[in-house]
Amino acid sequence: MTDIAAARLKKRHAAETRFRVYGRTAIIIALSFLALLMGRIGMQGYSTFTTNTVSLSVYLDPARIDAGDLEGSNFDYVVALALLKKMGETDDDYGTNASEAMDLVSRDLGFQILNRLKAEPGLLGKTITVTGPMKANADLYYKGQLKRETAQADRRLNNHQLDWLDRLKADGDVKSGFNVAFFTHADSTEPEQAGILGAVMGSAMMLLVTALIAVPMGVLAAVWLEEFAPKNRWTDIIEVNINNLAAVPSIVYGLLGLAVFINWLGAPRGAPLTGGMVLALMALPTIIIATRSALKAVPPSIREAALGVGASRTQTVFHHVLPQAMPGVMTGTILSLAHALGETAPLLMIGMIAFNPGIPEGFTSSASVLPVQVFIWENASERAFHERTAAAIIVLLVFMIAMNAAAVILRRRFERRW
Amino acid sequence: MVMTMTLKPPVIRTAAPHSHHPATPQPTKISVRDINVFYGEKQALNSISVEIPGKAVTAFIGPSGCGKSTFLRCINRMNDTIAGCRVEGQIVMDGQDINDRSIDPVVLRAKVGMVFQKPNPFPKSIFENVAYGPRIHGIASNKQDLEGIVEASLKKAGLWAEVSDRLNQPGTSLSGGQQQRLVIARAIAVNPEVILMDEPCSALDPIATARVEELIDELRQQFCIVIVTHSMAQAARVSQRTVFFHMGELIESGSTEEIFTNPREPRTQDYITGRIG
Amino acid sequence: MTVLVALALLAAFSGGVFLLGRRRAVRLAGGAPASLHSLPGYHGAWVALWAGAPAALILFAFAVFGGRMEDAALRAQAPAAISQLSEQRQEVFWSDARAEARGETSSEVRWEGDLGAAMAAKVSEARQITAYGRIAALALAGVLALVGFLLAFPRLSKDFRARNRVEGWTGVLLIACSTVAVLTTLGIVLSLLWESLRFFQAVSPLEFLLGTSWDPQIAMRADQVASSGAFGAVPLFAGTFLIMLIGMAVAAPVGLFSAIYLSEYAGPAMRATVKPLLEVLAGVPTVVYGFFAALTVGPTFRAFFNWIGSFLVGGPMDALGQYLETVQNQMALTAGVVMGIMLIPFVSSLSDDIINAVPQSLRDGSYAMGATKSETVKRVILPAALPGVVGALMLAVSRAIGETMIVTMAAGLQAKMTANPLDTVTTVTVQIVTLLTGDQEFDSPKTLAAFGLGLTLFVVTLALNVFALAIVRKYREQYD
DSSP: OOHHHHHHHHHHHHHHHHHHHHHHHHHHHHHHHHHHHHHHHHHHHGGGGEEEEEEEEEEOOTTTSOGGGTTTSOHHHHHHHHHHHHTTOOOOTTSHHHHHHHTTBOTHHHHHHHHHHHHOGGGTTSEEEEEEEBOHHHHHHHTTSSOTTSOGGGSSSOHHHHHHHHHHHHTTOEEEEEOHHHHHOOOOSSGGGOOSHHHHHHHHHHHHHHHHHHHHHHHHHHHIIIIIOOSSHHHHHHHHHHHHHTTSOHHHHHHHIIIIIIIITOOOTTOHHHHHHHHHHHHHHHHHHHHHHHHHTSOHHHHHHHHHTTOOHHHHIIIIIHHHHHHHHHHHHHHHHHHHHTOOHHHHHTTTTSOOOSOOOSTTSOOOOHHHHHHHHHHOSSHHHHHHHHHHHHHHHHHHHHHHHHHHHHHHHHOOOO | OOOOOOOOOOOOOSSOTTOOOOSSOOOEEEEEEEEEEEETTEEEEEEEEEEEESSSEEEEEOSTTSSHHHHHHHHTTGGGGSTTEEEEEEEEETTEETTSTTSOHHHHHHHEEEEOSSOOOOSSBHHHHHHHHHHHHTOOSSHHHHHHHHHHHHHHTTOHHHHTTOTTSBGGGSOHHHHHHHHHHHHHTTOOSEEEEESTTTTSOHHHHHHHHHHHHHHTTTSEEEEEOSOHHHHHHHOSEEEEEETTEEEEEEEHHHHHHSOSSHHHHHHHTTSOO | OHHHHHHHHHHHHHHHHHHHHHHHHHHHHTTOGGGSSSOHHHHHHHHHHHHHHHHHHHHHHHHHHHHHHHHHHHHTSOOGGGGGSOHHHHHHHHHHHHHHHHTOOOOSOOOOTHHHHHHHHHHHHHHHHHHHHHHHHHHHHHHHHHHHHHHHGGGOOTTOOHHHHHHHHHHHHHHHHHHHHHHHHHHHHHHHHHHHHHHHHHSOHHHHHHOOOBOGGGGGSTTSOTTSSOBOOHHHHHHHHHHHHHHHHHHHHHHHHHHHIIIIIOOHHHHHHHHHHHHHHHHSOHHHHHHHIIIIIHHHHHHHHHHHHHHHTTSTTHHHHHHHHTOOSSOHHHHHHHHHHHHHHHHHHHHHHHHHTSOHHHHHHHHHTTOOHHHHIIIIIHHHHHHHHHHHHHHHHHHHHHOOHHHHHHSOSOOOOOOOTTSOOOOHHHHHHHHHHSSOOTTSHHHHHHHHHHHHHHHHHHHHHHHHHHHHHHHHHHHO
16 A cells, blocks of 8 residues: 555544544534533423421401401501511501511411401400411522622612521521422412412313313325325325425414414304314424324235225225324324413414413413413512422423433334334 | 247357457456455345456356445445445455555546446536546546547547547436446546446347447456446356356356366256245 | 313213213114124214213304403493593403403503593493303303204114224324414414514604614604614624624534544443433423523632732723623523533434434444544444534524524623624523513503514524524435
8 A cells, every 4th residue: 555545544534533523513512502501491490399487476456457448457567577486576657667578478477367367256355377388489598599799789678687587597487398289379479479270271161172172183185195195286285284284384384373363263262162173283294294194104904905995985094094193193193282282382483472460260261371381480570480480391392302202102102113 | 920939948158259268267356255244234245256367357256245245345345335234354455455444445446447237427417427537537637638538548448439529418418328337437537447337228228239349358458347247148148257156155156167067056046946045 | 260160060961972872872772782883882982072072162263262252242342431541541441341240450540530430331241241151151061062963863773884983083183183283383373473573663664673672662762753762672682692602612612622532432331321411401480491591601700700800900902801800600502511411412412313313334434444443433424423413403502593592691791793602692582571571551562572582483493493403404314
């Protein structure tokens, strides 16, 4: 081998190594993006799953609570006084101390007292113990996300308030525990009371509508196209049309929903029914495509066997071909429903962006869904909502990964080699 | 139409009219010692040892699945590209074991060309197909050089007359037989010493097959050629030596005349008379 | 609700009729089931279909179109009192009347005097119309169910081809389902065209497509004429294009190289781990990417550029330093990079399919010539796969253009024509969301502009998709 040839060979192998490194780097980049994304969201969100609750002994002062007008009484102030008393302080003339105290404890405690008094008016004048969440900022302080080291002007709580919080913790009045409220409450303007149950229910209802419309319709359409349709220009157009529909931006489906469902047919704005219908149209092409390829994979011998014993074409398809294709159909369906579950943009178009402090009452009433809840909370200015946004994303991702895993298991389990 | 059928024992001529056997036996080019090949757990070749002469055509015959193609792919280490394939043993070419770590398969494959069962021209022009090897190996120093190599290779492959006026057309536009001669031209463009052919005529019609066989016979003057075939007639027509494989084992090797007229092994006898296969 | 109850009753009726039909078929057979042309179940199903399907269709149509019909009936006679009101006020009047009648919350407008009286009259009229409409629909459905049953039932006989008839119905159902896909396209095209035409009555299409100033807020002021030149969409197209370019600059190399590595270099074990992980990345909802962009990537980039800037201030590149220190979270780069991350698995899985479609024989041919893997990829596989890869990249571009949540959450609202990735830009989809998520009057040019943008978006992505899918399809056929 000449020197020139040897040098050339060396260069070629160096190029080969470089190329391999590019490829490996690309994969590492892609995977580290995934790790970064998941890691960041996990870090931002995990703290939501615990929360700090405080127990306070509250004197139900008849002078401050009007037994005749319980609703009109200021229970937040009563709770604030109880906290001040615990700290050995009293309110000043301007109410500064009390309002500082109110900044620490959730209004939920006030509501609890109201409800207990309603149920048992005799409690007036007695001292009761109520347990409830800390306000979001106080909670963040306990979780170390709001730090004393930050200049006082730059944080939401002043040194005075932080001293109180330290004392509460030291006295054992504050306990950290699993954040039940996050899973049992709907949205709220107070971050510590905001939960995802409303959004989860909304998502479930919407997905149910989507599935009920898109799955039968998509499967039947695919059956016709694959098994019955003649091969002509019309069916060619349908086929091209379905492939293109699958690639239409989701926001366009939102515009369709707004123009046709809401403005033309008068469907309710922001309701699971309307959202479900829009997402059904969006999921339809992918379900059709998945079902068609599952039907294609069923060998012709099955059809011939059924036709051979005198079954009609319809019987052949519905008794033999479709059941054989079912695992593939299910896999495609679950994947496209998982996709629909995470869809946001079209829902914004049909007005699903309202603040919904309750569990949706029905399919035609205004509701939130998980991804939209994420969007709404992300827009909120309070830091505690960012934590909750990440937590809501974790819940959303858990649902999506569960659905994807189900699809993968289904595919592995029933995968058939003919 | 009346058909008269006469039952005659199969006659296998060992020398085609155009074939000239070398008067002197050729020196050994490749000497194979104790090769075993595994696909995962499954053993595909069992302790193969054989000598392959230079400047002659050696045919590997045997029923399908007997391992002859696998063995062929050992000679230019194409088995390296198959995941889970493991080769053990020595293949010595020009005094060097090609399975040695110091041997670069890239260099080896430039020395040992290969032609496949189905013609596989690249989706490029005829010219670019032939120029591919010289380009990647940096054989031509300038454009004239490259054009010279392409022309010479196409001439050697007997294709020049048919394609000289349309070198810029895609290689895939040629007929099957022309495509196969094109990939032969592609293989000889890098001036190899050995050319491996894996059933090169199985996808061709009889006329194209005859052209390729003629070509093989001409190339024998310059190259060591190893051809895998399951047409015994083809082996008899083109080769000087024949190796018979069965179930992953080498049963018998020898001069083509010997194998076809006077096999030592009963299994070889059975195969060439059509009792197994 | 009423419709649901009616549908349930109808289902029960059909079920009963099914049993009747089946029993009759069994009786007709007289102990020799094989003497029937069709199985008894088909007889039952046929009768049930006649009893149930037309009535269900009526109930369904009532549920879908009933509201519109009631509305039209209510508006048939406009009270004299509202004729002085502006067109928009009249709309509010009608929607209030309907809302009041349904017991929903109406607008905050107080209707007093003549208007109050007219409102009260219309509310009670609306209640009546709703009640009558409901009764009419239910009665019609009931009659249809009964008539269907009475007509179908006597036709059952031994030789009656019930199976063929039922299969005929099934065929109609299947065709109807397939038509929905076509109707969806038609719905998209027509609704976008219709609303856009209304928009283009106020703003000339030329101005919309060529104008360089976008400020839809201007048109919100009551004294402002809508076509005051605030609807030039070019800055939106420029912003969309810039973010798309950044996204593709990330996604194309990373996605393509990942696909090449996975299909040509990686062993089965690596493929089995990396591919599902990339699928996870592909399954992440875009709102999550948006959150990641807004709260992680944006602030990081900003801090980074501000930090660089702090070094340059006072030096020879003072101006650049000054600029870098003012860079904000919502730069095109943030949205573009995160969009690129989102597109990586899309590009890589499409390219993977396409590279795998290149026949193994070409690889073998190249390796046998002594080519290295990278030479084979660069000189044989990629040229062979080029059309497919181009198609895949075009589909990715289409995705990038139509992507909404990432840009809504991470890009800005300022319509600017700039090629500077550190600047804030806005996109077509961001503007659609902004225009349609505020308080809206449906007829204002501001709202309609969203449909103009939507139409543009649809046309561009459709063109890309049709072209790309055609390329990919042709490419696949080549190697099939």
